Amino acid sequence: MPHPISTLGAVHTAISVVTFAAGIVSFVRYRKIDPANRAGQLYLVGMLISVFTAFGLSSTGGFNAGHALGILALLATLGGLLIPRIDFLGRARPYLSQFAFAFSFFLLLVPGINETLTRLPASHPLASGPESPLVRGALGAWLGIFVLGAILQFVWLRSQRSRA
Numbered sequence: 001m002p003h004p005i006s007t008l009g010a011v012h013t014a015i016s017v018v019t020f021a022a023g024i025v026s027f028v029r030y031r032k033i034d035p036a037n038r039a040g041q042l043y044l045v046g047m048l049i050s051v052f053t054a055f056g057l058s059s060t061g062g063f064n065a066g067h068a069l070g071i072l073a074l075l076a077t078l079g080g081l082l083i084p085r086i087d088f089l090g091r092a093r094p095y096l097s098q099f100a101f102a103f104s105f106f107l108l109l110v111p112g113i114n115e116t117l118t119r120l121p122a123s124h125p126l127a128s129g130p131e132s133p134l135v136r137g138a139l140g141a142w143l144g145i146f147v148l149g150a151i152l153q154f155v156w157l158r159s160q161r162s163r164a
Contacts, residue, residue, distance in 0.1 A: 006057070009057055012054055012056075013115075015046055015049050016050045016108065018042070019046030019047055019049075019108060020105075020109065020112070022040075022042040022046055023043045023105045023108070025039040026039035026040050032098045032101070032153060032157070033098070033105065035080075035081060043105075047104060047108065051074050055067060055070070066111040069110055069111055070107075070111075073103075073107035073108060074104075076100045076104040076107065077100070077101065079097075079100040080098070080100035083100060084097050094161075095154055098153055099153075102149060102150050102153060106143075110139060110142070113135065113138050113139055117132070117134055117138060
């Protein structure tokens with residue numbers, strides 16, 4: 001029988017789903033996560049809350065890889081916010097900032113993919129754990145989507161710079 005989800009786990013999952021949706025909306029509408037618009041702001045707040053609620057969750061009873069990824073996602077998000085203020089980075093600032101936000105979005109789903117595949121459907125989960133070929137394949141596909149998305153985002157940012 002799969003592990004039951006706690007109340008904190010359900011709250012964390014709901015916040016993470018809203019954060020994921022805000023990131024998708026931001027990428028679709030604006031082709032980037034922009035802290036100046038509502039979707040970007042919701043993403044940033046959701047990311048913060050999602051990571052902090054994850055610290056109350058642990059199937060291993062202590063600090064785990066998901067917690068480490070959460071800290072890395074927060075650092076990437078912070079980098080995305082701070083990079084535009086670092087003058088010596090020059091014209092690379094928008095690229096680096098958006099890469100940092102996109103990387104935080106990528107990291108948001110790494111534990112989410114594992115948790116989803118090892119918990120659903122509740123009666124007979126699709127995967128047995130993080131070492132499962134299905135989990136590894138899904139994470140590999142997610143990495144491919146991230147790399148392709150980052151390349152497309154860089155191309156789009158460059159075209160925007162050329163128009164200005």
